[in-house]
Amino acid sequence: xxxxxxxxxxxxxxxxxxxxxxxxxxxxxxxxxxxxxxxxxxxxxxxxxxxxxxxxxxxxxxxxxxxxxxxxxxxxxxxxxxxxxxxxxxxxxxxxxxxxxxxxxxxxxxxxxxxxxxxxxxxxxxxxxxxxxxxxxxxxxxxxxxxxxxxxxxxxxxxxxxxxxxxxxxxxxxxxxxxxxxxxxxxxxxxxxxxxxxxxxxxxxxxxxxxxxxxxxxxxxxxxxxxxxxxxxxxxxxxxxxxxxxxxxxxxxxxxxxxxxxxxxxxxxxxxxxxxxxxxxxxxxxxxxxxxxxxxxxxxxxxxxxxxxxxxxxxxxxxxxxxxxxxxxxxxxxxxxxxxxxxxxxxxxxxxxxxxxxxxxxxxxxxxxxxxxxxxxxxxxxxxxxxxxxxxxxxxxxxxxxxxxxxxxxxxxxxxxxxxxxxxxxxxxxxxxxxxxxxxxxxxxxxxxxxxxxxxxxxxxxxxxxxxx
Numbered sequence: 068x069x070x071x072x073x074x075x076x077x078x079x080x081x082x083x084x085x086x087x088x089x090x091x092x093x094x095x096x097x098x099x100x101x102x103x104x105x106x107x108x109x110x111x112x113x114x115x116x117x118x119x120x121x122x123x124x125x126x127x128x129x130x131x132x133x134x135x136x137x138x139x140x141x142x143x144x145x146x147x148x149x150x151x152x153x154x155x156x157x158x159x160x161x162x163x164x165x166x167x168x169x170x171x172x173x174x175x176x177x178x179x180x181x182x183x184x185x186x187x188x189x190x191x192x193x194x195x196x197x198x199x200x201x202x203x204x205x206x207x208x209x210x211x212x213x214x215x216x217x218x219x220x221x222x223x224x225x226x227x228x229x230x231x232x233x234x235x236x237x238x239x240x241x242x243x244x245x246x247x248x249x250x251x252x253x254x255x256x257x258x259x260x261x262x263x264x265x266x267x268x269x270x271x272x273x274x275x276x277x278x279x280x281x282x283x284x285x286x287x288x289x290x291x292x293x294x295x296x297x298x299x300x301x302x303x304x305x306x307x308x309x310x311x312x313x314x315x316x317x318x319x320x321x322x323x324x325x326x327x328x329x330x331x332x333x334x335x336x337x338x339x340x341x342x343x344x345x346x347x348x349x350x351x352x353x354x355x356x357x358x359x360x361x362x363x364x365x366x367x368x369x370x371x372x373x374x375x376x377x378x379x380x381x382x383x384x385x386x387x388x389x390x391x392x393x394x395x396x397x398x399x400x401x402x403x404x405x406x407x408x409x410x411x412x413x414x415x416x417x418x419x420x421x422x423x424x425x426x427x428x429x430x431x432x433x434x435x436x437x438x439x440x441x442x443x444x445x446x447x448x449x450x451x452x453x454x455x456x457x458x459x460x461x462x463x464x465x466x467x468x469x470x471x472x473x474x475x476x477x478x479x480x481x482x483x484x485x486x487x488x489x490x491x492x493x494x495x496x497x498x499x500x501x502x503x504x505x506x507x508x509x510x511x512x513x514x515x516x517x518x519x520x521x522x523x524x525x526x527x528x529x530x531x532x533x534x535x536x
Contacts, residue, residue: 207455448479
């Protein structure tokens with residue numbers, strides 16, 4: 068079968084002046100501290116490269132090994148305001164030129180309106196082409212949300228898509244699956260429509276292996292943890308280096324440090340790589356042992372470690388089921404700094420139980436961590452009640468009122484689509500902007516003191532490297 072795999076673009080966000088200033092100074096510092104090995108020419112292209120949808124590329128590998136013909140299309144990280152129409156023209160062009168029989172879409176919640184629009188237009192232009200939806204939103208959809216997808220698509224895939232998609236194709240064609248389905252397919256990166264990928268994402272595991280779900284998390288892998296052989300991950304890194312001129316690799320694992328012995332083995336492999344590469348790591352701060360931190364520092368290839376802290380208020384952390392003490396987080400950050408590591412911390416506002424006082428406590432703590440040099444970067448977002456997360460599925464239990472199901476606004480950068488017992492929609496948004504404003508002041512001061520007022524070469528609207536590229 069001839070199949071088109073599409074990573075659906077989210078609607079463009081019109082940023083406030085506060086947000087624009089935040090990202091300008093955020094990336095100005097990133098360029099100096101995190102991406103120092105990447106040439107300026109490549110940095111300028113960060114916002115103009117095709118998105119690396121690892122899930123779809125893994126599915127593509129399985130489809131190719133089962134003798135199907137596969138095309139891949141993904142948006143640029145920084146879409147223009149007309150990107151939706153431009154992108155759809157690309158979809159129609161591929162369907163016509165490649166004689167596509169099945170269009171498979173992967174979409175986050177905020178991209179669902181675009182996915183539905185694409186499917187409807189394809190049905191009008193090419194009635195015989197089957198439309199399939201999968202990805203984060205589909206995985207968490209239940210009840211009326213699932214019915215909405217079933218109404219607009221021929222098939223809805225929930226959970227890991229490799230096996231299910233092959234079964235759908237086999238059922239449609241009246242054939243059998245021809246090749247074995249691997250547990251962790253090697254992504255078909257040759258399908259990427261780019262010649263260079265200065266920064267690439269590589270996974271050594273899926274899922275965070277935390278025994279209980281954080282209230283804001285809709286990650287489908289939480290209950291289906293899968294570890295990948297390290298040899299395969301490093302084979303992929305070598306491939307990116309040789310064929311895409313990659314100079315920065317971000318390990319996108321939910322928790323790279325999930326097992327100390329394995330993490331140390333991986334870090335040793337990083338150190339032994341005779342390549343001009345820097346690495347970023349994402350991990351749970353509770354797993355960041357002294358051995359791991361010292362090993363990262365000794366590798367001389369760790370450009371950054373990212374931790375999700377979310378709140379400085381212990382009651383909010385407890386209500387969020389985070390399994391973390393803020394005091395312990397500060398302790399680990401101090402250790403990381405002792406070893407000279409660059410760190411990046413994530414925080415959220417609008418979590419269950421949030422009040423103006425708890426939000427301001429977190430804002431003050433973020434600023435304190437930056438001013439004291441305990442972290443180098445802070446990324447502050449609004450918690451989103453994604454379908455599949457406890458915040459959405461059990462909203463009433465957590466004092467959350469879902470205000471709309473306008474999926475295009477389900478992202479952490481605009482006015483939230485929920486309110487809390489103690490905070491209105493407007494108040495949550497105001498606190499988010501307040502936090503960005505305070506962090507930006509410190510970013511700007513630090514950059515000017517250390518590096519002058521030179522602007523960043525990275526043209527970025529938001530986080531194109533941290534997690535999403």
